[in-house]
Amino acid sequence: MRKRYLAPLVLSALFFAACGGEKKQDQKASDSTHESPAADNSMVSPNAGKPVSKGENLMAQSDCKTCHKEEMKVVGPALKDIAAKYPNTPENVDKLADKVIKGGSGNWGDVAMLPHSNVSKEDAKEMVSYILSLSGK
Ligand code: HEC
Incomplete structure (x- = not known):
């Protein structure tokens, strides 16, 4: 249910990004991004192995x-x-x-x-x- 709803949304977001569309119409998209926090996580823990000072x-x-x-x-x-x-x-x-x-x-x-x-x-x-x-x- 959710996924089927998401796919066209993501596609249209990509479409807009690719065209350099200046309309920020991802307000809705950001509502659902918390379900896939992978991108955010990579910022928080960049050193999975040993810590880098x-x-x-x-x-x-x-x-x-x-x-x-x-x-x-x-x-x-x-x-x-x-x-x-x-x-x-x-x-x-x-x-x-x-x-x-x-x-x-x-x-x-x-x-x-x-x-x-x-x-x-x-x-x-x-x-x-x-x-x-x-x-x-
Ligand atoms: C061109 C080669 C070169 C580069 C590039 C270089 N160093 Fe050095 N470094 C040396 C040499 C040669 C010495 C030994 C100097 C001496 O005999 O007093 C040294 C010594 C040092 C020392 C010890 C200094 C002392 O008085 O005992 C530190 C700390 C140091 N380097 C840190 C760094 C850092 C941090 C960087 C990068 C920003 C860096 N080095 C880049 C060649 C280099």
Whole structure:
């Protein structure tokens, strides 16, 4: 009963979307969407497996992974080595966030990290917090 009623409704909604129809006539459609919440759920729980921290996401979106891997040294030190070197304190997070933004060398060798002047201090801190959180694993 319900399904037979829904099908033409959904079809017409698709039809309108495809034509770029500006008439928002899905008021009725949204009444029945609560019966299929799949689309909403995917927004709420995007990490079915292991939780992904904000910092990890930010790093994935930036260029960090070009030079840093979690387990092994590439151009820059392994994230785990960084975590092992610096205790996860607010001071270290702050200091290393500045380093991420300004770049530089000297703590691990002569190779310099490129500056990331487009990264905000807040985001840099999220990333560093994530890196330093890897030490316990
Ligand atoms: C061009 C390669 C490169 C990229 C890209 C890069 N790094 Fe680095 N990173 C390095 C190198 C090389 C070092 C070691 C610097 C040193 O010896 O002081 C380093 C060191 C670090 C350190 C430790 C700093 C210290 O003083 O001990 C952190 C934290 C870090 N990187 C985070 C990041 C984050 C976060 C990103 C992405 C926004 C990033 N890196 C992108 C090359 C890179």
